[in-house]
Structures are given as C-alpha cells and as structure tokens.
Amino acid sequence: MMRASSKSNGLKTAAVTLFLFMVVCFTMLPFFQMVVLSFTSTLPRDGIAQGQFSTINFRNILASPLLSGSIVNSIVYVTLNVVITILVALPAAYAISRYRFAGDRHVFLLLIAFRITPPVVLTLPVFILFAKVGLVNSPLGIALVHCVFNIPIAIWILESFISAVPKELDETAFLDGYSLPRYFVKQLLPLIASGVGVTAFFCFMFSWVEVVFARILTVTGGKPITMAINTLYGFRTDIGLVMAMTLVSLIPGLAVIYFIRNHIAKGFVVRS
C-alpha cells in the first residue's frame, strides 16, 4: 500500500518536474535565440563575415549616443513615473480604503476605465497638450502619461494592502495624537512596504516596455529604449543590434525583479 502510493507520488513528481521543465524551455528558448543573435554580426561588415560570432553589436551600442543615451532616458522616466504614481496613489488608496464617501463606488469603474483605454487613442491630443506645456521630448512627459494606466493599478494594489491593516491601528494612532501624515509615514508605510514594492514592480513593468506614448512624446530628444530600438528597424534592419539592445534593456528589468523577488514570493493579497 505504501509502495503504491509512493510510486504514484514519484510519478506525480516526475510529471510535475517534466511539465515545469517544459515551461522553462518555452520561456527561455526565445531568450536564448536573442542572446545568440545579439552576439552575431547579422549584416555584412568589413572584416566580419555575416553570421559570425562577434561583440560588434554591443560596441555599436556603446558608440552610439542615441542608443546608450536611451537607456539613461528610460531609467529616468520610469523612476519618475514610479515615484509620481506611488506618491499620488498612496493617499488615494488610503482614502478609498478607509473612507466611505459619495461616489466611492464609481471611483473603481473610473479607474478601470483609465487602465483599459487603448493608448493609441490618446496620442494626438496628448501630444498637442504636452507640446503646449513644454513637456515634449522630456522624460517627465512620458512619466506623466504613463500614470494614466499605472495609477489605477497602483491604487488597486495599495488599497488592498492598506485594507489588510486593521483600522484600529489608525484610530489608536489618532487617539495617541498622531496627525494623518505622521501616522502614515511612521506606522502605516512600514506595514505596507511589501505592497509598495509590488506596486513599484508593476508600475515599472508596464512603463518600461510601453511603446505608443514613448513614441509620440519623444521626437527629437529624450528617446527611451523602446524608441531607440524602433529607429533600428529600417532599410536593412540589423537584427543583431536590435537583439543586443533588447538584451541590454532587460538588465534593469532583471534588477528590479531581483530586488522585488521577496515581496512577490512572500505573497500579497489583492482584496476582494
């Protein structure tokens, strides 16, 4: 009896392992291809045969101010976006979590509506609006626009975390003489630190890879990575360079994933 169940257990674990292995393959193989291509010279060049192993793509990235500058631009605007979003979403999430007020039910629908708006819809008016206030070609412009779909998500997630903290804590604090901001910073924030981490991750993720707004708002300067890659597609696309650039663009992403891994793995609850 014992043998049979341990045998079926063994089979089960084997099956699970095999399945997970296939998942790993499925996920990593295109990346493997990408890495191989990024170390290949895919256009005929002097001295390097087409298809030969070479680090020329990475050297080209370093040599090109557009490409290497775009990495800086991306990091700047994404950081700005994450900061703005969290700063703005925290009070909003608190309000929604703790208060009941007229219209609170509809705030949710409103937020969702913003998240699901197709970006391409807003391109021209956003461009004109931002041009008038001088936000074109600036990382701040992209950071602000990405708030449209990051703020709803941030509020959604943060609200759940805040709701996980009992209201009683608030009340005790207020009774003890804390003002709202002081309580927020000193007591609430440490408790929801995990939530802030997770929110930062999602905001980073959606903002880092966005193409549509990044394109319309950076014409002659401030181009982020997605746009720098876009310029590489043309008459004769150098696929090796495109892949190398993608590889480089993954590094900050990897860093963020690494830093946030604990918060995500530890678990968070989105409340319903």
Place this chain on the structure above:
Amino acid sequence: MRYLLLNTTACAALMLATGYAHADMAAAEKFLAEEIAGLSVLSEAEQKAEMEFFINAAKPFEGMEIKVVSETIGTHEYESKVLAPAFSAITGIKVTHDLIGEGDVVEKLQTQMQSGENIYDGYVNDSDLIGTHWRYQQVRNLTDWMAGEGKDVTNPGLDVADFIGTSFTTAPDGKLYQLPDQQFANLYWFRYDWFNDEKNKSDFKAKYGYDLGVPVNWSAYEDIAQFFTGRDMSHLGVEGKVYGNMDYGKKDPSLGWRYTDAWMSMAGMGDKGEPNGLPVDEWGIRVNDKSQPTGSCVDRGGATNDAAAVYAVTKAIDWLKSYSPPEAAGMTFGEAGPIPAQGNVAQQMFWYTAFTAATVEPGLPVMNEDGTPKWRMAPSPHGAYWEEGMKVGYQDAGSWTLMKSTPVDRAQAAWLYAQFVTSKTVDLKKSDVGLTFIRESTINSQHFTDRANKLGGLIEFYRSPARVQWSPTGTNVPDYPKLAQLWWQNIGDAMSGEKTPQEALDSLCADQEKVLERLERAGVQGELGPVMNEKHDLAYWNNYAKEHGSVAPRIKLANEKPAGETVSYDELINSWK
C-alpha cells in the same frame, strides 16, 4: 563604403574635438583639406570662398541648436555623421541631423502640419508630397523665401539651375517648394554576364525567335523571366535554383510605394506628360486645367481601375508567383532588397539605384574580381499600354522642406545647413559616398567618368537624355499621406488572392474618391482642392480623352502581349553618347 564612412567619421570627430568652440576659417580649411581633399567640382579658391559665405552668413545664428531629419539611406548617413559636425565646426550652428524611417519622416511632418508645433527645423522630405505641400500651403515656398526672408542666408553660389530635379519640386504656380538633396531612380536590373553568355543567347533565340538583351517591353521581360526560371546554369558555375524575377508582396506599407512609384505608368496607365502624366497621372487621378483633381475611378475620368491598371497589377502578381523565389511573396521591401546580390536572380524589373552601393560591395557573388559588377542597370521595360511621351519610371527626390510653422530664424539656420550639404563644394564627395545625384556638374565630372565602369550603368543613365522620364509623384495627388495609405491595403488584397485585381482596384479608386470628396466638401484646399466630375461610362471618358488629345482611361487591348522586343545593352549605352 562602410570603410570610407568609418574613416571620414573619424576625421570629423577629430575635427570636432579640436576646433568646435567657435566658427572659423581654420575649421573650414581643415574640412576642405581632409574631407573634401580635392574631390569637388570647384577649385580650392572657389571652395574657400563658398565656406566664407557660410561663415559670414551664419554669424547671427552662432550657438543656435537646430534639428533636422531625414530617412536613413547612405547619403543621409554621411550627412548626419560627417557633414553635420563639419558644418557645426565651421559655422558655430549646432546641427543635429536625425535619421529615422521613411514613413516616420512623413509622420513627423504631418504631425507638425496638423498641430502647428515646431518639431523639426528642416525636413528632407520626398518630393512625392509636392501636391500636398502646394495645396495645403504649410510649407515655405523657396522662390519667395530666397528673394525675401531668406535672402541674406542664400548662397550666391547655389546655382539652382544646376540641380537636375527642380522640375519635380516646382508646383503649377511656377514656384520652387523644395530643394533636392538626394535622388535615386527605379530601374531595371539584370545579370549582364548571363545575358552575354553564348549558350544562353543561342538557347533563348532558338526558343523565342529574338535576341536576348535588355527588354524593351513587358512581353520580352516575361519571356526572359520564363526562360531563366529553373534553368540549369551550371555551365556558368551557378548553384541552386535560378529565378527570372524578383519582387516583394507582403501586405505592409512598403507594398504601397511598390505600386505608386510609377508601376502603373510603366504599364502604360495614365496620360503622356513629363514629369507626370497630364491630365491623368500614374495614380490614376485626373485633374482639370486648373489642376483641381476631378476623379480617380474610370466613371469619373480617372484611370485607377482601368484596363491598363488591371494589366499592371495582374502581371506583377503573375510574375511574383511564377518566376520569383517563393519567399518573396512574404517579404517586405527591406527584406527583398539584398536578394539579387546573392546571385540567383537573372533580372529585376523594379530596382532602386539606392541599392547600388550595397550591390557593388567587393566579394559579392554578383561582383567580378576586378571590382566591376557582373550586373547592369538599364531603363525599365514598358507595358503593352505604354506610348512614347509617357513617364517610364520612378525617381525619388528627397528634398529640403521648410515649414511655415518653423520660426524664421530657425528656418534660416536650417536653410544654411541645407545649402551646405548640397553645395558644389561638397556635392561631388557626397555623391561619391552615397551614389545619389542631384547636380548636373557632379554627374558630368571627370571623377565619375573614371568611376563609371564600376557602377553598373548608373552614370550612363544619369548622363542620358532618358533620365527625365523618371520622376516622383506629381501635383495631381492632393494629399499624399492619406492616399498612399490606401494603396497597400487594397493592393495587398489582390496580392493575397482575396480579391481579383479588378476588384481590388475598384475598391482602391472608390477609397481614393472618398478622400477627394471629403476634401471637396470641407473646402480645406480652397481653389486648389478637388472638384469631382460627374459619372459617365468608360466609353464616354475614353472619347472625351481622344477629343482632348489624351488617352486615359484605356479600353482593354485585344492583345496584351505583343511581340517581345529587346535591345543590346552596349548598343543602348552607345545610343546615349
């Protein structure tokens, strides 16, 4: 060419590093000595004088930072990486020359037009938009500009008459709207070595009854394509399957210009007239004598869906299916470009000379060891409907465009840069690098006489009287971006077999007319905008044309495949001398 570029970039960088802080003659002299190095149609003294003009004219703008944009062909890369830094060092005006995709340039231009915001100070924009620019009046016309606000910054040595492409950038009002910066044509490409091979020649003559040579008409092209596809060429050392045609067919924006770049007029659709058919051009759009567009479909006097147009599309699709590599149907323009250079294609009907530099790289299967190419370019064959006097092919003329929404001082600075990169001092060297031509003096120079035999017939073409029959899209097209968009979507349906060519073209002309009608209704282009004709049948319009001395729209020919005609390449070249 890449080596050349690398070298010159290094020079420019050095120069930039050493003499950038202020404009001066020393930087100019360095540039002339190291970069131009005598490769110019001007003497050294004349070059210096021209540089002096630029330095003096730029004084009020010293320190200004301007941005200009163009597409990414070799010529522009040279301008951006070498000429722009040189200009900055010489004049003190800091120029950033952005290189972006062709479609993106139009998009940025449109965005500036639509929003009134100054995005770029100068655009190198295809002169296909001449009709658009002239009618929307959002662009500074250069004739008035050079006499007025731009007077102090116009180079006395500019010599507009020396430019070979100004007829493309002049509107019906007689004013110049754009200044050409680079030009390349769409020609017929073929394997000269294969056509001269005795065995090929005798086999061809035996099968078809006439000599193998440069095809003059589409019947001959088709016969040659049929002859070479699948032919065993091992006697010439060719491995793998050989094809008699190369093309592309993926439903992608690049499919649009495959057809609007004069394919239809090569077939014989439209009317006679240079640079574009009048009253019906190669888009099938008819204009009245006030240059107002009046229709696109046959029932309004246009030719977009007439028999010649159907013939043009049908033939292209047939040849793509029967005589081209199978992957070609799924390729975009960029992907299909390098294929002939790989050595298994006998001829290509629709080949841009912008690919010359890439196809003369040493070591390619299509190059001889002594550096001469195994291939040649020649005038494109014309279709069954074509008649003498009609446009034969397409020429791209990327030209400097200054928008009215750019502030005057910035436009002046950009104009200085534009003149610098097209000046007689610089032009020969620039053409040597990018193999695009805009000036008569450059084309006729000794340097290119010497280099001609390594360029597969490019110089011979540009020196020939034939070149005027190659032109960009003309003024009949009132809104290029909106109309161009319709072509790839509709032709794409025909390519995929979803619609027959006739159905696809019917749909295309209906879409075009919708745009024309919207323009008419909104009155946005004023006196220059469309005024739609009444509908009549084909017979009516065909007669109308005959009465007024034109030919479009056409009635279907009984015989769309007349006897094939060819001409020997060498005789053709000699006839031009």
Place this chain on the structure above:
Amino acid sequence: MRMHRLDCGATLGPEQCFGPNLFHRYFQVPACRSVFQTQSTEKTSEKTVTLSSPYRSEIQTSSAWWLLLPALSVLAFVGVLPLLTIFNYSFFDIFTLESRFWIGTEWYREILSSSRFFESLARSLVFSAIILSIQIPLGVFIALLLPRDGKTGMAFLMMLALPLMVPWNTVPSMWVSFLGNPAGFGGRFLAMFGVDFDYKFNALHTWILLVAMDTWHWIGLVVILCYSSLSTIPPAHYQAAAIDGASRLQVFRFVELPKMSAVLMMALLLRFMDSFMIYTEAFRVNAGGPKDATTFLSLDLGEEIAAFNYGPAAARSIIYFMIVLAIAWSFRTIMNIRRDQTLGARQR
C-alpha cells in the same frame, strides 16, 4: 489583543477579515460589520472607545476627496482632457486642426455599418477568449505546481517575469527570428518534424504564433499574481483540510480558489483588455494578414491614425472605449450576482 467579531456569527483572526473595503462596497456586498472590542492593558485612562460603525463618521468625508485630489488631477490632466478632445474630434472631418469640418455622427454611422468593423470585433473577441481560456488556467496550474517556499519558487518567478520586461516592439522580432528557418532554433526544430511553419500565408499558423507569443509574454503576470495570493494561505488551512480528508480538488476549490478569486479577477480583466486591444505584436507579425485573418480592432485604428485620418480615428476610439466600458460593466454585474449568490448561500 484585538479581535474582530463579525456579526455574521463567525469569529476570525485579524488576517482573515479585513473589514469592508473598496471591493465590498463596489460590489454591494453587505459586509460583515465588525464590532470592535478592545482589551488594551496599556492604557488605563478613560479612553474607552466603542465604535458602533467600522467606518469613520461622515463628517470626515470631505477630507477623503482631498486625499484623492492628487491622483484625480493627474488623471484629469493626462486622461480626461485628451479623451474629451478625442470626443470632440470625432464629430469633425479633420485635415489640419485649424480647418475642421463638422459632420456630426457620420463617422459613427460609417463605422458601425461596416461589416469590416464587426468582423474585426468578432476576431478580437475570439482571440481574447482563446487567450483567456489558455492563460488563466495555465497560469493557475503553474502557480499551483510551483514550490511554495524556498529558492526554487523564487527563481521560477524571476524567470517567468522576464518576458514581461521585453520591449513590446521586440517581442514579435524575437519570435520571428526564433521561428525563422534556418536561422532560428524553433524553426529548425519544427523543420526536423517536417512541420512547415508558415506564419505569413497560413492563417492558422499565424493565429497559433500570436497566441503562443502572447502567452509567452504574459503568462508570468498571471503566475505571479496567483502565486502571491497562494503564498498568503497559512499552512494551518492545509492541515485543517487534510484532517478533514479533503481531496486535492476540494482543497483547490475551498481553500485556494477563494484566496485567488480577487487576483484572478484582476488578471482576467487586465489580460482581457490587453488581448482585446492587441496592436504592436499583431501588426509586426503580419500586418493583419494573411487576408485579414489577424486584423483585430486596434489594427484598423492604428491604420487610420497612421493615415492621419483623425476624424474617423477619434470616432473609432470612442466606440472602442464604449465597448471596453461595457465589458467592464458586465464584469462587475456578473461578479455582483455571483457574490450575492455565494453570500446568500453562506448565510443560510
């Protein structure tokens, strides 16, 4: 020690009942009203607080709006303003922004009466349905299989999160290179089995490619969300279930699924919207081909914008927005109904 006592009868520890919050209010669930009991031993003053209502009193509602102000003003500036502009544009024929021509609802009529629109809509719905039916169960399945603690689980999550970080315009390039034959590994692999994977001319293959690409790209999101909520389930629950002799399926239904229901809803909504409006990836693979087989809603929109046809593009955008709102609304209604049912059942 502070305990909540719910007047629905049960007594739960702090981590199990967090009091009413946004979702409860939104979905109109009569939330368990918690009665606050305190047994504070630190304070001996008369500060005994009895709250009959778990909410702050109504006099504080105005400050709620103050807290919301920053978020709402950002959204108003970058979201509402442009949307209103779009709405305005949709009634004009626009050549340049100065020269607009009023045409009323003509664009709307034209779009809504074109068969192409309904075909694209149908295709988008089918595509989203396929995507959801694959990604949600698959994501849950993977999340369940991953080891809950330790380095392996974390490593897996990191790996699955990687595709989320790829710029969207490169995702199709990566896959096209991967499947290219002979240069790509995937292409060569398939060729070994004699499969001629032709995503340019074969509609089925193109769909398969798009679904595979989208799954590859986004499965990480679903897995991360599910995994995270699963991680909050205390081992005690599993032990209790084991003691009760629950089968694996029952454990899933009664212990795990309830925890995950909220994240699943979030994942469902996000994935539905993003797949419904897919643009960049679909365009770069085959520009809506072959023969319109992959022309989804947003492709038409993208083409109009590229042609600078702002009038029709604006009208189309408003229509899409309405569709999307309608779907979000129906989500809400369905969730409401389900919630009322389950709560009703529980109360009986």
